[in-house]
Amino acid sequence: MTSSLKSFLNSAKQSLSGASTPAPGTPDGNTPCRDLFPKVDPAVDGDDCDHDCDSCIVSLPKGFKIDEDDKLYGYVKGWSTHVLVATGKTDWVRDVADEKGSVMEAIGKKADVKPSNGRLMLSASNIPTPSHTTSYREPTTVLLLPAFIVIENVTPKNVNTLISEFINKGPTNTTPLGPISIPTSLPDPLPTADQLTSRPSPHRALILLCSQKTRDARCGQSAPLLRKELERHLRVCGLFRDLDDERPGGVGIYFISHVGGHKYSANVMIYRRADAFGLDKVERGKLEGEICPPPAKPSADEVQEGAAQCIWIARVRPEDCEGIVKFTVLQGKVIKPERQLRGGFDRQRGVFSW
Numbered sequence: 001m002t003s004s005l006k007s008f009l010n011s012a013k014q015s016l017s018g019a020s021t022p023a024p025g026t027p028d029g030n031t032p033c034r035d036l037f038p039k040v041d042p043a044v045d046g047d048d049c050d051h052d053c054d055s056c057i058v059s060l061p062k063g064f065k066i067d068e069d070d071k072l073y074g075y076v077k078g079w080s081t082h083v084l085v086a087t088g089k090t091d092w093v094r095d096v097a098d099e100k101g102s103v104m105e106a107i108g109k110k111a112d113v114k115p116s117n118g119r120l121m122l123s124a125s126n127i128p129t130p131s132h133t134t135s136y137r138e139p140t141t142v143l144l145l146p147a148f149i150v151i152e153n154v155t156p157k158n159v160n161t162l163i164s165e166f167i168n169k170g171p172t173n174t175t176p177l178g179p180i181s182i183p184t185s186l187p188d189p190l191p192t193a194d195q196l197t198s199r200p201s202p203h204r205a206l207i208l209l210c211s212q213k214t215r216d217a218r219c220g221q222s223a224p225l226l227r228k229e230l231e232r233h234l235r236v237c238g239l240f241r242d243l244d245d246e247r248p249g250g251v252g253i254y255f256i257s258h259v260g261g262h263k264y265s266a267n268v269m270i271y272r273r274a275d276a277f278g279l280d281k282v283e284r285g286k287l288e289g290e291i292c293p294p295p296a297k298p299s300a301d302e303v304q305e306g307a308a309q310c311i312w313i314a315r316v317r318p319e320d321c322e323g324i325v326k327f328t329v330l331q332g333k334v335i336k337p338e339r340q341l342r343g344g345f346d347r348q349r350g351v352f353s354w
Helices: 002-016 103-110 156-167 217-236 318-331
Strands: 081-086 120-125 140-145 149-154 197-200 205-210 251-256 268-273 307-313 341-346
Touching: 081 103, 103 120, 103 156, 140 156, 149 156, 205 217, 217 251, 217 318, 268 318, 307 318
Parallel strands: 081 120, 205 251
Antiparallel strands: 081 140, 120 251, 140 149, 149 197, 205 268, 268 307, 307 341
């Protein structure tokens, strides 16, 4: 009786925090936590693979407290596609669909066309706008995931086309990994000023950090600190890419709006291409020194498959960042799944957490 009551109360707490209840008969969601992503193993990855970094240059503010009691895995509401809208901002009104005149408002509340391939996760981001302003009167850019496609010249007026021709025709998080085909531009004998165009994202991986302090001050506090520490470790391998840096092969770090579960700050979502850096099978424990991928060589004929994985973790602290870069970003492994893993997907293996 006591166990049942505790389970009921835990589920209620998860629901109130923005998470969803696992599917019936699957206490940990669709795929057990231990089977979604490989966990680091000292025998393979080295004795220090599961140790916190002892050389952090930043720390969270004094009194920074988060929920350490809730079970995280299996309570993330499944999503099919994820849209990041470039705004040049790091904070927004409580619900980004209420940002007046924005593409977020057009997608979330005004579009006549609705996503037809499952739930759309809509995020505002600090990706710079083409005009390098924060004005919603100017065309902006959208990053579509898991497609890893950048769509340009987006305005509230052409959001219906964005949804029907790009979002609804793109791959989803449960689509088997394979070549995708999204047009670079839409057929139009007389191109107009607001015609949408698309191109592959140059990044091999993305790190998304919730920074929306209007939802919870802890997100606004933790995101800049984690970014600084993640940048420090990515620079060692020449992989850090600043907001306007489009050199191929690197890792982009973006601030995004509320994704749910801010009481577990910091929330971090990592999207990776398949074997993003050619290191997924490397056994670090058997090699000497740091392991970095070779410099990227751009290829015009590279097959576009989009993201193979999204690894969503929480309760992330600055001392976690070294391991997150070395093992999660570079190799698709998790270090502390029991404490930090919220969910995600692996399209290559056909597994997901919901």
